[in-house]
Amino acid sequence: MTEKNNESLNTEDQTKEVNEEITEGIMESENPEEPKENITRWVRIKPFHFVMLLFFVVFLTAGITTFALAFGDEKVVEVGVPTRTEFNKLFKAYDLLKDEYYDELDQTDIVDGAINGMLDALGDPYSDYMNQKEAENFHMNISSSFQGIGAEIQEKDGFIMVVAPIKGSPAEEAGLKPQDLIIAVDGKSISGYSATEAVTIIRGEKGTKVTLTIQRAGTDQPMDITITRDEIPIKTVYGEMINDHIGKIQITSFSTNTTEELKEALKELEAKGMKGLVLDIRQNPGGLLTQAVSVSSMFVPKGELLFQVEHNDGSIEQFASSESNPLDLPVVVVIDEGSASASEILAGAVSESAGIPLVGKTSFGKGTVQTAFDFEDGSNIKLTSAKWLTPNGNWIHEKGVKPDYEVSLPEFAFLPFLNPDLQLKESMQSQEVKTAETMLQVIGLEPGEVDGFFDEATKNAVLTLQKEAGLEETGILTAETTIELMSRLSVKIQESDTQVNKAVELLQQDLGLTEETDEEVEEDTAS
Structure with a gap:
């Protein structure tokens, strides 16, 4: 699967290292003077010095005893160790588990669970804690191919929902659709799972099979879909000529090489006589923010806004097109319910800053930006760090980008x-x-x-x-x-792609072409 936990708007340099260590509530002091090896040393002490040392030890012991009696059951806080009073309850809960739980504790599981609990309390499906294996999968989604079923998923209201299958993936070929709910994997319920937990059990080696139990909107009974996992390709751009004048380019996600792939596809179609372009970002679940910026800049005049980022302190950061020579031909963009995140940035930018018409259905509605922070042990926290707004300041979160021409596909x-x-x-x-x-x-x-x-x-x-x-x-x-x-x-x-057909119709009107003139051109060429 891409099984990218929507995965998400990410910058290429978004991974930051978190240098604080995660503690289990009991912090051990480290003495830099302590020998690194166990070395036996013999030291001569003069009789007078020995008596004084003995007296000092007795005095120190008496002092500690008096201190303990004075403070009763209160614990002595180790000198030099910083305390955080807001975590007192957490530490006490850990101590209770350690002292009273009937079975042996796995400290790693306990700490991971505590972090997961904090993030779950946010109620944000895009903020997540990932253990080492999950974090490895997360980084793999951004930069390389992987083995799985090839579908973007996210957690929504306690369920795992398909955002979009990847073009040409086993998930698409098996018939997974946007907004399908995955309620079980290989017969085991995944109710309450996070997206990263679901990815871990759905993903697997090429050639192996996984059975997903799907609940589809408008159907009464769940259905089982068995999918054979495969190597998920990293190609994200596909181009073709629809007719002699109109080209179509589909962008399936925003990955490391998307901009370069798009430039190459445009060059090939222009060489074939393309005069107008249908840009298809349906079922594109998003990806790298930097790629969304560079792709959007190819269609928006230099200096015009692409989008805005509102940080948690209320400050607004604006991102403008840096492209000196945007594409100089008519364009129509096609979107649907599976267009999410970076795709919506592109749709909002070309619509509001370049006047490019949108055709299809209202997009998914993900208006937040995520940043990933790595811990030293390889685990990871992915946090929603900001909102993004369209050039006109609209926040499309859970509302989506509305098309100028709403067109449904056939039933x-x-x-x-x-x-x-x-x-x-x-x-x-x-x-x-x-x-x-x-x-x-x-x-x-x-x-x-x-x-x-x-x-x-x-x-x-x-x-x-x-x-x-x-x-x-x-x-x-x-x-x-x-x-x-x-x-x-x-x-x-x-x-019978009614959405693309509408886009072609708009382009032909813009170019002053009709189906009849197309036929005349073909006859002239044939003669």
């Missing part, structure tokens, strides 16, 4: 995943059969009435699909037949 774009391990055959009745009937109907085959009952008409539609695909003609929907059905549906969704 069949949100059909649930069909498990290829299932066998759907004649006389069966279920929700899965109804989903299959809908898919068959969408791709142009006639399954009869879409009622969830696998009748003869449904069987004939499956037989037609198998015949066209060169598969064994059994009339049973399973394995390769199910995969073929979902593959054809995916193609149909791309062909």
Whole structure:
């Protein structure tokens, strides 16, 4: 998975080292004069000196005894050790556990739990404590490829929610959708888990499988989706020509090389005759703040605001475009519910500072910035350190960026995943059969009435699909037949991409082009 715990707006130099040590409530003094090795030494002491030393020891012991009696049960605070009165209750709780708990304590677990408790009390899903393994995964998400299922997740109201699957990832191919709730992993409930805890058990080695139990909005019953983990690619930019004049570039996340990848993709499409650009940041969960700045600058005139950061002391820091030569051609940006964090910075910047229209659905709504601090043992705290605001000062947190043209995808774009391990055959009745009937109907085959009952008409539609695909003609929907059905549906969704189609329409109007003029150009070229 990217399983990046939304993961998040991060700067490339955002990781700071925290030099304070975490204590367990009992702080041991360190004597710099103490020998480093156990060395036996013989010292001669003169009789007079020995008597004086003995007298001093007796006097010191009596003083300590008097002090202890005077203060009763009160503990003696070690001289030279700083105290924090606000932690007295915490230290006392630790001492009670240590003295009274019936079983042996794992001090590391106790301290980690205390830190987690403080962060949980914030009620902020983006602030989190990560142990060594979780912190390693966090840094891996920012700078390199990894092995997992490839999905951005976050904790929301005690549940783990999918922000967006990564393009081309096992999660996308298996049918995970934005706002799916993951309620169990391999049959074990993850209710109450943090995003980093969920990432740890969902991520795994390439080739291994994990079964996620998903609750999807609008459905009554949870569904199990089994996903085979893979190496998640680090490529974040994909370009193509839609027609002779309009190019489309999709940015799937903001990683280390996104800006350079985007420049290369633009150069390739301009060489192919691109006159207008559809910039697709749907299901882009965000990433590096520095990359969001550099990408946004490519579309916003120099000196114009990209976004603002409001720090916890109320001060405002403004970030402006530094690009001397922004892209000089019409652009339309496409967003959806899976566009989050850095994607929303880009959407807000181009909309408010460059007048670029937005098409699609209201974005996710993450208006905060996170900073990571490392401890010496390799563990990590990720804290929400600031708010970010659009150029006009709007805070989009939990509200999202609204498009200028609200366009929904066809309903069949949100059909649930069909498990290829299932066998759907004649006389069966279920929700899965109804989903299959809908898919068959969408791709142009006639399954009869879409009622969830696998009748003869449904069987004939499956037989037609198998015949066209060169598969064994059994009339049973399973394995390769199910995969073929979902593959054809995916193609149909791309062909019926109403959001991109609207963006193309706007660009053609801007360029003074119509479908008819496109056809005339093609005829002229052919002749």
